[in-house]
Amino acid sequence: MRRIVTATVQNRSGVLNRVTGLLAKRQFNIESISVGRTEAEGISKMTFVVDVEDERKLEQLTKQLNKQIDVLKVSDITDKAIVASELALIRVVSNAQIRNEIQGIIEPFRASIIDISKDSLTVQVTGKQEKIEALIDLLRPYGIKELARTGLTAFLRGQQPQVAEMKNYSILK
Amino acid sequence: MKVEAKPHYESQTKPKSGADLLVDALIQEEVKTIFGYPGGAVLPIYDALYRSGDAFHHVLARHEQGSIHAAEGFARVTGKPGVVIATSGPGATNLITGIADAMMDSLPIVVFTGQVARGVIGTDAFQEADVMGITTPITKHNYQVQSLADLPRIVKEAFHIASTGRPGPVVVDIPKDISTEVDENPPSVEFSLPGYQPNLKPNPLQIKKLTDAMAQAKKPVLLAGAGVHHGKASEELRAFAEQHSLPVVHTLHGLGTFPGSHSLSFGMAGMHGTYAANMALYECDLLINIGSRFDDRLTGKLEHFAPNATVAHIDVDPAEIGKNVPTQIPIVSDSKAALEALLKNSVSSPSTEKWYKKLDNYRDEYPLWYNNPETDMVPQWLMKKVHSYTKGDAIVTTDVGQHQMWAAQYYKLEKPNRWVTSGGLGTMGFGFPAAIGAQLAAPDDKVVAVVGDGGFQMTLQELSLLQELNLPVKVIIVNNQALGMVRQWQESFYEKRYSESILSTQPDFVKLAESYNVKGMRIESQQDLEERLPDALASNEPVVVDCRVLQQENVYPMIAPGKGIHEMIGVKP
Incomplete structure (x- = not known):
């Protein structure tokens, strides 16, 4: 099961190590992780994309994260109404002749060219992971020289549907 | 204070x-x-x-x-x-x-x-x-x-x-x-830990769920773990067990939370637990776990662990609930608060007489057993003697291994916080220094460190502390000249290939103790022990007793690795 889990943490030294170390120690598979500050001072947010076997493993993951002193809140937001986005930078082999062709490919993805050199250009794209992967597939035939992705970051939409089939992983289930 | x-x-x-x-x-x-x-x-x-x-x-x-x-x-x-x-x-x-x-x-x-x-x-x-x-x-x-x-x-x-x-x-x-x-300016000591708010009080709905389940249960069992010690809930546990005539079984760390000689106590469960305790866990229809984390040494193969039971788990750490055993009634709470809530809830006690009789029969038919030779000492007999000479009232510390299991089986504890052992990590060399700490914490109590000859050699430098502080710790070396548990597993599962597990070269433990100005003695026969150990244990001085026991003795009964809790070997024939 691929799940999106967010954790609100106190921004203290070593907190990333605590969290990733914990996930490694308990044999959880992290697909991506992104970290950054939030609107509140001293508070950061981590977004993990994890691959877990079953619900019990998932419950363990959220509970173990919650046990960390520096972790304030853990939510599995996979099944909720969320906005989720990732940024990728893709450097593609290109010359003057095919620059326009690439421009044509990336335009529907609302990606932009942010750097050009003699024999390459760099595309910046943001959005859902499927979209980014689709663009990467399209650019691959041109020759990708370098690729960097931030990993997914996400939070809940301002309004949640009234009757959502939300799964509750609290122990009060 | x-x-x-x-x-x-x-x-x-x-x-x-x-x-x-x-x-x-x-x-x-x-x-x-x-x-x-x-x-x-x-x-x-x-x-x-x-x-x-x-x-x-x-x-x-x-x-x-x-x-x-x-x-x-x-x-x-x-x-x-x-x-x-x-x-x-x-x-x-x-x-x-x-x-x-x-x-x-x-x-x-x-x-x-x-x-x-x-x-x-x-x-x-x-x-x-x-x-x-x-x-x-x-x-x-x-x-x-x-x-x-x-x-x-x-x-x-x-x-x-x-x-x-x-x-x-x-x-x-x-x-x-x-x-x-x-x-120059004394700093403030105010703190807030928003990410650390342990939940200590049970949810009344879950307590209700448990009492409802109790009213239905025909074969309930209480599993007492270390959480009862930590929550200082022994009295409440006893009151609760007696109120509903609930059979009690222990984890290794739960020993002492409930009087070992009580008629409702069926002893330790798990890999080297009693037949009655393990069968109670196997056959029960309601398992009330108080402060145990369902360690693999307790459960054996998970699919055979309490297969027909509704599982209720009281634990202050929510991450332990459901970690190893699927749990129908989760109660996140301090053990004392949960037991108090359960005691307050009036519930019609389930009729458990038949169940009790069955377990009582197991206890009588299949007790812990060993063959006692004429003169040589076996470790089980040694533990029984230590128990009787200290009137079962000592603080007992151990390392890990055979001697630990024999101490757990034969040193029946009646009171909480008198059992100091390395359970989870299983650390050799733990017992002796732990006994020093225990003696400092309880200067008026008898403290007995039951150690193996292997483990003792890992931390015996602390004999200096016995000398320096004149701490009356009694060190009982269960000396089988082997890494006993390793040797036992090699005997049972590796066709007796005793790879590096026989410690035939040893220091003279008596002289070693004496070099630290600590009294040392070697005991090699039953008669010798009966003559000299009572005085040694009664003395107000530190004593190191090198007890030579038979090497080939094994810890039984046993749940072999990968087997279910009902598949014990070495049960009394």
Whole structure:
């Protein structure tokens, strides 16, 4: 099961190590992780994309994260109404002749060219992971020289549907 | 009790160094006993301790591992945090086994490690080790003090975190320049831990669910784990069990939480548990687990563990609930609060007479057993004798292995907090230093360290402490000249290929003890033991007793690895 889990943490030294170390120690598979500050001072947010076997493993993951002193809140937001986005930078082999062709490919993805050199250009794209992967597939035939992705970051939409089939992983289930 | 001791260096006007602030903070926490070992990075702290006069009793173990195991023994018996100080680098890394041990067995320990000065951290300085990196996975929490102003708050947080909720070890790493830095303005000690709010009171709905299940159950069983010790809930456990005539079985760490000789007690369950206890877990229809984490040594193969039972689990740590065994009634709570709530709820007791009779029959038909030869000693008999000579009232500490299981099986405990053993991590060399800590915590009690000849050789340097402090610890070496449990497994599962498990070369333990000015004796026969052990155990001095037991004795009954809890071997024929 691929799940999106967010954790609100106190921004203290070593907190990333605590969290990733914990996930490694308990044999959880992290697909991506992104970290950054939030609107509140001293508070950061981590977004993990994890691959877990079953619900019990998932419950363990959220509970173990919650046990960390520096972790304030853990939510599995996979099944909720969320906005989720990732940024990728893709450097593609290109010359003057095919620059326009690439421009044509990336335009529907609302990606932009942010750097050009003699024999390459760099595309910046943001959005859902499927979209980014689709663009990467399209650019691959041109020759990708370098690729960097931030990993997914996400939070809940301002309004949640009234009757959502939300799964509750609290122990009060 | 408020601590009156005022360190004589203290004055209102004089600015204080970080080390002074640490000493003040320890006095604030009512710390009286410190287990530690000095070194370069903690010189300022040891100077402040020296200047604090007799505010503390500092116990200088001869190896840092000895310090922390002693602190664990101290914490186990008192329920209060054990305090350890060690220097940077090797001082800190020598503590690792003890920190991991305390983590696995949920013991409140606060460790202060020195660190190199802030300016050279990360440069591979002399005696530098990444203590934060090393201890993060084996602590409940850890801190590196980055600024002097944080120190008093961090110490307060450390004690709070170590001793509340599910207890555990907390490490505070203090760079040397923080210890020497002087602050004119005393820093504040206010703290808030928004990410740490242990839930101690049970949810009434879940309590109701459990009492409803009890009203239905025909074959209920109570499993008492270490959480009963930590929650100081033995009396409530007994009242609850008696109120509903609930059979009680124990985990290794739960021994002593319920009187071993009580008619409702069916002994220890698990790999070397009693037949009755394991069958109670196998056949029950309602399992009420109080403060056990369903360790694999208890459950055996999970699919055969309580296969027909509704499982209720009371634990202060929500992450333990559902971790290993699917749980229908989760109760996140301190054990005492949960039992109090259960006692208040009037519930029609289930009719358990038939069930009790069945278990009672198992207990009579298949008791623990061994063959007793004419003159030679077997370890089971030895444990029984130690039990009877100490009237079952000693504090017993052990290492890990065969002797630990025999002590658990044959030293029937009646009271809580008198059983100090390394359960989760299974640390050889734990029992002897832990006994020193236990004796310091309970100076008027009889403390018996039951150790193996292998484990004792891992930490026996602490004999110095028996000599120095004249602690009347009784060390019983269950000497089978082998790493007994390893040898047993090699016999059973590796076709008797005894690879590196026979310790035929040994020191003369009697002379060894005598070289530390501790009384030593060797006992080789039953008659010898009956003549000499009673006096040795009764004396007010430390004694090391080298008991020569038969090497080939095995611990039974046993659930072989990978087998279910009902598939015991070595049950009384």
